[in-house]
Structures are given as C-alpha cells and as structure tokens.
Amino acid sequence: MSYFELMGFGPLGWGLPMLEAAAMTFAVAVAAMAVGAVFGTIGAAAKLSRSRIAHAVADGYTTVLRGVPDLLVIYLFYFGGSAAVTAVGHYLGAEGFIGVPAFLTGALAVGIVSGAYQTEVIRAAVLAIPRGEIEAARAFGMSRWKCNRRIVLPQVVRFALPGMGNVWQAVLKETALISVTGLVELLRQSQIGAGSTRQPFAFYMTAAAIYLLFTAVSTWLLSRVEMRAMRSVAKA
C-alpha cells in the first residue's frame, strides 16, 4: 500500500481519523492555554500583590510546576483525579471505579503547567508598563478599575504577546504527552494506526508533519499579530 493510500480518505485510508485527531490536539491545546491563562493571571496578580502569603503561594506554584516533569503532573491528574472522584462518588453512594474524562485531565494538567509559565510572562508584562502612565491615569481621576481596563490591560496584552507565543508553542507540543491517558489526539491516533498497519514510521512522520504545520503557522500568525500590536511603539 502506498503512502497516499495509507493516509488517504479511501476505505483503507487513515486520513479522516488522523485529521480528527489533529483537531483534538488543537482543541486540547486551546483548552489548556485557556486554563493556563486563568492560573497565569491569578499567579501574576498574587506575585505582584503586597500580600506576603499570596506571593509565597504563587512562588511555590511556579517553582514546583516549572521544576517537575510535565509527565509527572499528567500522571498526578490522571490517577489522582479519578481516585478523588471515585472517593467522592463512594461517599455519595456510587459504586465501583469512576474515571475522569481524559480531555478534562489532559487540559487541566497541561494548563496548570502552562499557567506557571504564563504567570512569569504576565508578571513581566505588567512590570514593563512605565509607572508614570499609571500615575498619570490616576492623576486624571481614573478609578483603579478604569485605569486597569484602559491603561494597564491593553499594554499587558501587547508586552505579553511574544512570551505567550512561546508558551502556546510549548503547549501545542506538550499535548502529545496526554496520549498516555488514552485521549485520542494526534500521537495516540498514530500509535493506533502504527499498531494495526505495522507502518510506525509513516504514522509518526505524518504526526510530526502535522505538529510542524501547527507550530509553523502559529509562528507566522504570531509574528503578524505582534507586528500589529507593536505598531504604535517607536522602533529603536
């Protein structure tokens, strides 16, 4: 069977399952990025706050999740999550083992890790805003909230873009690890295909090509968006 028949859309082709799996990879990456944005925002706010406790908690969060392998975090969520849900289920009168959906555990695990990186990105972006602009806004009589919305937030988005782009690329590639939980994303689908056709190289190379397409298109789009976001900033 030629490569094009193998990856095609004919009766024996794996084209459709592979495309669906690619969509799953993209969906998990987007979900993880969103989870990470929530944790990153909270983490950055905690690190910038005056509260020592909040600062220490956020410090612990970023240190641990950036220092421990992501695979270990995925195992924690996969096994720990279902153990916790089963325990709660038994308490409420359910019986047997209750599994947590693989999509949810995967997106949460990768999301919380990416949140640790996003915390640093957002914090650096907030610190990059000149203090004078915030003081000026306050002097104009803007409330804290209005100042945040009109002055801080738009600039945080601008300064955080390059760092967020890096995190997004990392998240895209990290979703491959979720395959260990059995979620049928790109790598898991390739494993299934490789197993039943005995053509592992063809399948893993196809998966690699699709990941490459995702990352390359993201790089290109991000550079466009960055250029647009920076259009009002004078070039050095």
Added chain:
Amino acid sequence: MDPAFMLATFLQLLGGIPLTLQLAVISVSAGAVIALLLALMMRSGASILVWPARGYVFFMRGTPLLVQIFLIYYGLAQFAVVRQSLLWPILREPYWCAILALALNTAAYGAEVIRGGLQAVPHGQIEAARACGMSGLLLFRRIIFPIALRHALPVYGNEIILMVKATSLASIVTLAEVTGIAQRLIAETYRAIEIFICAGLIYLAINFLLTRAIALVEHRLSAHLRGASRPRDDRAIMQAAVDATHY
C-alpha cells in the same frame, strides 16, 4: 498522608536517580557537541551548510520530543534495512533510542543558544585578535568561544534543566527512571499525591543543585567583569546569576 508509605516510596524512587542522571548527562553532552556543529554550520554562510542546519532545527523545535522518541524507537524498525544494519543492536535498545532522541532534540535548541552567543561576540574583539596575528582555530579557541560561552551559559543552563525534566519521557519507552518508577507505583497503589510529592522533590532537588552549579560556573567565568578594587559581594552576584537563569 502516611509517613511510612512516603518513606518507602521515596527509597524506591531514589533507585531511579542514576538512570535519570545518566540519560541527562549523556544526552546533554552529546547534544552540546552536535549543537556547536549546527551553530557553526548556520554561521558558515555557505548555503549548502546553512539550509540543512536550519531545516534540522526547524523540524526538531517544531515537533514534540515524544514523537521524536517514537520515530526513532518504533519508526526506524519499519525498515528492513535498519533491522539488518550494524546499528540495530543499538537502535533496538530503548536506552540508546531515548538518549539518541534526547541528544538530537537538545542539539537543535542548543544550536540556537550557541548561535546567539556567537553573534554576541563584539566585532572589536575579533579584530583585535586578528591584529595580534590570531586566526582560524586559535582565534576561535582563545577569543570567540570563551566570550560566546559566557553569553550563552545562562540560557544553556535553562536548556539543561529542561533536559532533566525531558528524561521523564524515557519512561514511556519502558525505562525505569524516576518518573517510570513513580508511574508504576501510582498505577499499583493509586496514591498519586504522595508519590507525586516524593518524585517532585527529587526533580526539584536535582534542578536546584544544577541551577546553583551553573551560577557558580558563571561566576567563575565572569571574574574579569568584577572590579578588583571593589569589595567582592559574592552573594549578590550569585543571586543575580540565579535570577538570570530564572529569567
């Protein structure tokens, strides 16, 4: 939390440390050599060298490490030529496949770091060396490489820490390093949180020691940048170096 269980787990996980360190040390050192070659290729200006190096870096940085491991461990075996080749005894071992994949992967990231370091060497330094009569390998060994190394070290330190974490993927191709043992224990006992804490502590300890070691090397390499007359404030410099590695 059960202290006796935690202790037993911790002791079992300690057994995985030698393998984790082996994977990290061998792949980082082999990767550094390949990275240097790639960086020199990218800077050579000859398109026959520049484009293959760029393509390689693009591929390795754009695809997940786990896919690369599977390509080498499972993928290559698809070809009869590989199965009958001299390299087969190596390529069928998960240990060597993991090391190969890790080294090839870190080489691509390392190449970019080294390229940045080489770019940061001030032109005047090279001109001065040439004026003194240095050229070729001597110029590279005495002037360009040490300066580039100093620039690249903080970023390379980050890459080394990422590699220590990346060795955990070797567990997916059956190697029983720290994460592999942790995974087995979790699957057996379902006490994910306790085992995660033990395994996490081991990785944090390794990475903490690494960060310190890199900061120390950086400190040694930048001796000439610290004024001799000023009182030495080692702690502040160490802290700055640690901060730099953590961006």
